[in-house]
Amino acid sequence: MRDSEKQKRKFYIASVFITGLFVLLGYRSFELQVLQSEKFSAGAKKQHSRVYRMPPVRGTLFDRNKKPLATSVWATSIYLNPKEVKNPDKLARTISKPLGLSRNKLISLTRSDKPFVWIKRGEDPGTAKKIEAMGLSGVGFAEEPKRIYPNGSLLGQTIGFTNIDLKGVEGLEYGFEKMLAGKPATVRIRTDGRGNSISDVLLNAKEQSTKGSDVLLTVDxxxxxxxxxxxxxxxxxxxxxxxxxxxxxxxxxxxxxxxxxxxxNPNRFGEFSQKTRKxxxxxxxxxxxxxxxxxxxxxxxxxxxxxxxxxxxxxxxxxxxxxxxxxxxxxxxxxxxxxxxxxxxxxxxxxxxxxxxxxxxxxxxxxxxxxxxxxxxxxxxxxxxxxxxxxxxxxxxxxxxxxxxxxxxxxxxxxxxxxxxxxxxxxxxxxxxxxxxxxxxxxxxxxxxxxxxxxxxxxxxxxxxxxxxxxxxxxxxxxxxxxxxxxxxxxxxxxxxxxxxxxxxxxxxxxxxxxxxxxxxxxxxxxxxxxxxxxxxxxxxxxxxxxxxxxxxxxxxxxxxxxxKLEKMVMPDMVNKSARAVMKWAEKEEVSVRFIGNGYVVSQHPPSGKKIRRGTDCTFILKQNI
Structure with missing residues (x-):
C-alpha cells in the first residue's frame, strides 16, 4: 500500500514536471515565432543581405542661357560576387581587354572575402551589354548615374569635378555639394547563409534616390x-x-x-596636376x-x-x-x-x-x-x-x-x-x-x-x-x-x-x-x-x-x-615709313595724302597722336636714306 502510494506520488510529480516543461517550451516557441519575429526576421535579413548606398542623380549646372555645363547620364556599372566565380583565370582573360583592366587586378578581386565588389563603374553601355551576353558566373550589372561635362575643358577649373561616388571634389561641384548631390538610394544585395549572391540584380530596399537641385550660373x-x-x-x-x-x-x-x-578637362580629372586644376x-x-x-x-x-x-x-x-x-x-x-x-x-x-x-x-x-x-x-x-x-x-x-x-x-x-x-x-x-x-x-x-x-x-x-x-x-x-x-x-x-x-x-x-x-x-x-x-x-x-x-x-x-568715335581716329607715327606703307594705311583709313619728295617719311602733318577724321588731308615729307 505504501509502495503504491509512493509510485503514484512519483508519477504525479513527473507529470507536473513534464507538463510544465512543455508549457515553457511552448511559450518560448510562441515568443520566438510571434512576439520577437520581427527582430529575428530583421537579423536573418541582415545576415543574408548587404546594404549599399547608390549615388543619386546630381543636379545640373547650367550657364545663364540654360546650356548644360555639368550633367548626369545613366551608365552601367559592373560588379562581382567572388564566391560565385567558378574559373577566375578564364574570367580575367575574357573581360580584361574590353574593360581595360589588368588580369592581375581582376584575379585579386575574385579572391575577395566580400560578397560584393565593383569591377568597373560608369562603363559604356555597349561594352557592358557585350560582357552581360557572355553569361559569366558571379558577374552582375547595375545602372547608376555618371557625371559628364559636355563642353570638355570649358570653364573647367571653375566647375571642378566629382569622384567616382559623385561627391564634389573641387570647384562649384564641391562648393554646392549639398544642393547638387540629392538623396541616395539604399540598395540591398541578397545572399544565402554562406554569403553567396541569391540575385544578380541590385534591389531597391527602402527608398528611391532623389535628384539634386539645378544650379544656374551667371556665366555665358x-x-x-x-x-x-x-x-x-x-x-x-x-x-x-x-x-x-x-x-x-x-x-x-x-x-x-x-x-x-x-x-x-574635368572628364579626365586624373590626368591633370593639382596645379593645373587651380x-x-x-x-x-x-x-x-x-x-x-x-x-x-x-x-x-x-x-x-x-x-x-x-x-x-x-x-x-x-x-x-x-x-x-x-x-x-x-x-x-x-x-x-x-x-x-x-x-x-x-x-x-x-x-x-x-x-x-x-x-x-x-x-x-x-x-x-x-x-x-x-x-x-x-x-x-x-x-x-x-x-x-x-x-x-x-x-x-x-x-x-x-x-x-x-x-x-x-x-x-x-x-x-x-x-x-x-x-x-x-x-x-x-x-x-x-x-x-x-x-x-x-x-x-x-x-x-x-x-x-x-x-x-x-x-x-x-x-x-x-x-x-x-x-x-x-x-x-x-x-x-x-x-x-x-x-x-x-x-x-x-x-x-x-x-x-x-x-x-x-x-x-x-x-x-x-x-x-x-x-x-x-x-x-x-x-x-x-x-x-x-x-x-x-x-x-x-x-x-x-x-x-x-x-x-x-x-x-x-x-x-x-x-x-568711329569717325575719329588717332594719327599714327609714320616717320621712317615708305610711301607705299603710307598709301596702304591711307586707303584703309580713307584719308587723303600728299607727298613731298621721295624715299622715306621724315616729317608729317598732322603730327602723330592728333585726332583726325576720315577724309583728312595729310602731308608727308620724304627723303632718301643715304
Missing part, C-alpha cells in the same frame, strides 16, 4: 569660349607659363567668364604692378589732395630711396597726375603716395577690397597680402604706390576696377544666379548687391578719363578698339623669388585691366600672363588679349560703336 558659355580662345592664343604667342582672365558686369557684379590656362582668378595671388596706380590716383582725387593736373617731378626716371633705386622704363621730367598714369611713371607714383601718406593709402586700398576675400561664391578664394599699417616704412610706401610689395587676386582687381566704371560702388561679385529644386521651386536667387560706396561719382568720372588716355595715348594703345571708348591700365611686375626673398631678374607678370564702353561700362576685364618669354610689358603681352576678348564680347552683346 559663348563669352567663356571667346575668353578662353583669346587667352590661349595670347599665352602661346608670348611663350608664357600660364595666365588667367576674368570678365564681369561692373554694374551688377555678375561674372560672365572666368578662365585659367593651361585648361583642365581656379587662378580666385586662387592665384600676384603683385599687380602698375595696375594698382589706378587706385592710387583715385585715392588722391577722392581725398582732394590733388587733381588730374597736379604736377610731379619724375626726376628723369631715376630716384634713390634708402638703399633702393627706383627706375622708370622711360625717363620723364614734370608730369601731371593724369600723365603719370598714362605713361606709368613709378617715381611720380611714389611721390603721389608720399602726398597721401601711409595711413590714407593703406586705408583706401583696404576700402577697395585688397587684403581680404571679396566673398565670391567659389571655394579656394585667396586674400592676397597687404602688410598691416604698422609695418609700412618709407620703402613700403614707395613700392606699394606702384604695385610691388603687395599681392592681389584677379577677382579683387576686377571688383575694385568695377567701382571706377560704375560710378563709385563696390559690388559683390557672384557666379551663381539661381538654385532650383527638382520640383521647380526656386530655393535661392541672387540679385546685384552693393557692398558700399568707395569713391564719389565725380572721382570715378575723372579716373575714367585718365584711363581712357592710357588707351588712346599711353602704354595701353594695344587695347584700343575702333569705335569704342576703352578705359584701362597696363601692369608689368617682376615676380618675387621665394627662394631668395628678392625678385627674379627675368621673370615678369604682365597684366591689363580695363572696362568698356568707358561712358557706360558693360564689361570689366582683367587679364594676367605669367612669365612671358617673348616680351614682358603688359601693354604688349596682355593688352592685345584684352582687346581680342572685349571686341568680340561687345559685338556679341550687340553694343553698338560710338558713331562720333
Amino acid at each position: 558659355s559663348n563669352i567663356q569660349h571667346m575668353t578662353e580662345t583669346a587667352l590661349e592664343k595670347g599665352i602661346k604667342e608670348m611663350k608664357a607659363d600660364r595666365g588667367a582672365a576674368l570678365l564681369m558686369n561692373p554694374q551688377t557684379g555678375e561674372i560672365l567668364s572666368m578662365a585659367s590656362y593651361p585648361f583642365f 581656379n587662378l582668378p580666385v586662387w592665384m595671388s600676384f603683385e599687380p604692378g602698375s595696375t594698382l596706380k589706378v587706385f592710387l590716383a583715385a585715392t588722391l582725387l577722392e581725398e582732394k589732395m590733388g587733381d588730374e593736373n597736379t604736377e610731379y617731378d619724375c626726376e628723369n626716371g631715376k630716384k634713390r630711396i634708402g638703399p633702393k633705386v627706383i627706375k622708370d622704363v622711360h625717363g620723364h621730367g614734370i608730369l601731371t597726375v593724369s600723365e603719370t598714369i598714362t605713361y606709368s611713371s613709378n617715381i611720380c607714383a611714389w611721390k603721389m603716395g608720399e602726398t597721401l601718406g601711409k595711413k590714407k593709402l593703406h586705408d583706401s586700398l583696404r576700402n577697395f577690397g585688397f587684403g581680404e576675400t571679396v566673398g565670391v561664391d567659389l571655394p579656394g578664394e585667396a586674400t592676397g597680402r597687404m602688410q598691416s599699417l604698422r609695418d609700412w616704412g618709407d620703402i613700403e610706401l614707395a613700392t606699394i604706390s606702384f604695385g610691388q610689395g603687395i599681392s592681389v587676386t584677379a577677382i579683387q582687381l576686377a571688383t575694385a576696377l568695377s567701382s571706377i566704371g560704375n560710378g563709385g560702388y563696390l559690388m559683390k561679385p557672384y557666379i551663381v544666379k539661381k538654385i532650383v529644386s527638382p520640383e521647380g521651386k526656386v530655393l535661392m536667387e541672387r540679385s546685384p548687391e552693393s557692398v558700399k560706396r568707395v569713391i564719389s561719382y565725380d572721382t570715378a568720372s575723372k579716373v575714367t578719363r585718365i584711363l581712357e588716355q592710357v588707351v588712346e595715348n599711353g602704354t595701353g594703345k594695344n587695347a584700343s578698339i575702333p569705335g569704342y571708348r576703352v578705359a584701362g591700365k597696363t601692369g608689368t611686375a617682376q615676380m618675387p623669388n621665394p627662394q631668395t626673398g628678392t625678385y627674379y631678374e627675368n621673370r615678369y607678370l604682365s597684366s591689363f585691366i580695363g572696362f568698356a564702353p568707358a561712358d557706360d561700362p558693360r564689361l570689366a576685364l582683367v587679364v594676367i600672363v605669367e612669365n612671358p618669354r617673348e616680351h614682358n610689358y603688359g601693354g604688349v603681352v596682355a593688352a592685345p588679349i584684352f582687346k581680342s576678348i572685349t571686341e568680340k564680347v561687345l559685338f556679341y552683346m550687340q553694343i553698338p560703336p560710338d558713331k562720333e
Whole structure:
C-alpha cells in the first residue's frame, strides 16, 4: 500500500514536471515565432543581405542661357560576387581587354572575402551589354548615374569635378555639394547563409534616390569660349607659363567668364596636376604692378589732395630711396597726375603716395577690397597680402604706390576696377544666379548687391578719363578698339623669388585691366600672363588679349560703336615709313595724302597722336636714306 502510494506520488510529480516543461517550451516557441519575429526576421535579413548606398542623380549646372555645363547620364556599372566565380583565370582573360583592366587586378578581386565588389563603374553601355551576353558566373550589372561635362575643358577649373561616388571634389561641384548631390538610394544585395549572391540584380530596399537641385550660373558659355580662345592664343604667342582672365558686369557684379590656362578637362580629372586644376582668378595671388596706380590716383582725387593736373617731378626716371633705386622704363621730367598714369611713371607714383601718406593709402586700398576675400561664391578664394599699417616704412610706401610689395587676386582687381566704371560702388561679385529644386521651386536667387560706396561719382568720372588716355595715348594703345571708348591700365611686375626673398631678374607678370564702353561700362576685364618669354610689358603681352576678348564680347552683346568715335581716329607715327606703307594705311583709313619728295617719311602733318577724321588731308615729307 505504501509502495503504491509512493509510485503514484512519483508519477504525479513527473507529470507536473513534464507538463510544465512543455508549457515553457511552448511559450518560448510562441515568443520566438510571434512576439520577437520581427527582430529575428530583421537579423536573418541582415545576415543574408548587404546594404549599399547608390549615388543619386546630381543636379545640373547650367550657364545663364540654360546650356548644360555639368550633367548626369545613366551608365552601367559592373560588379562581382567572388564566391560565385567558378574559373577566375578564364574570367580575367575574357573581360580584361574590353574593360581595360589588368588580369592581375581582376584575379585579386575574385579572391575577395566580400560578397560584393565593383569591377568597373560608369562603363559604356555597349561594352557592358557585350560582357552581360557572355553569361559569366558571379558577374552582375547595375545602372547608376555618371557625371559628364559636355563642353570638355570649358570653364573647367571653375566647375571642378566629382569622384567616382559623385561627391564634389573641387570647384562649384564641391562648393554646392549639398544642393547638387540629392538623396541616395539604399540598395540591398541578397545572399544565402554562406554569403553567396541569391540575385544578380541590385534591389531597391527602402527608398528611391532623389535628384539634386539645378544650379544656374551667371556665366555665358559663348563669352567663356571667346575668353578662353583669346587667352590661349595670347599665352602661346608670348611663350608664357600660364595666365588667367576674368570678365564681369561692373554694374551688377555678375561674372560672365572666368578662365585659367593651361585648361583642365574635368572628364579626365586624373590626368591633370593639382596645379593645373587651380581656379587662378580666385586662387592665384600676384603683385599687380602698375595696375594698382589706378587706385592710387583715385585715392588722391577722392581725398582732394590733388587733381588730374597736379604736377610731379619724375626726376628723369631715376630716384634713390634708402638703399633702393627706383627706375622708370622711360625717363620723364614734370608730369601731371593724369600723365603719370598714362605713361606709368613709378617715381611720380611714389611721390603721389608720399602726398597721401601711409595711413590714407593703406586705408583706401583696404576700402577697395585688397587684403581680404571679396566673398565670391567659389571655394579656394585667396586674400592676397597687404602688410598691416604698422609695418609700412618709407620703402613700403614707395613700392606699394606702384604695385610691388603687395599681392592681389584677379577677382579683387576686377571688383575694385568695377567701382571706377560704375560710378563709385563696390559690388559683390557672384557666379551663381539661381538654385532650383527638382520640383521647380526656386530655393535661392541672387540679385546685384552693393557692398558700399568707395569713391564719389565725380572721382570715378575723372579716373575714367585718365584711363581712357592710357588707351588712346599711353602704354595701353594695344587695347584700343575702333569705335569704342576703352578705359584701362597696363601692369608689368617682376615676380618675387621665394627662394631668395628678392625678385627674379627675368621673370615678369604682365597684366591689363580695363572696362568698356568707358561712358557706360558693360564689361570689366582683367587679364594676367605669367612669365612671358617673348616680351614682358603688359601693354604688349596682355593688352592685345584684352582687346581680342572685349571686341568680340561687345559685338556679341550687340553694343553698338560710338558713331562720333568711329569717325575719329588717332594719327599714327609714320616717320621712317615708305610711301607705299603710307598709301596702304591711307586707303584703309580713307584719308587723303600728299607727298613731298621721295624715299622715306621724315616729317608729317598732322603730327602723330592728333585726332583726325576720315577724309583728312595729310602731308608727308620724304627723303632718301643715304
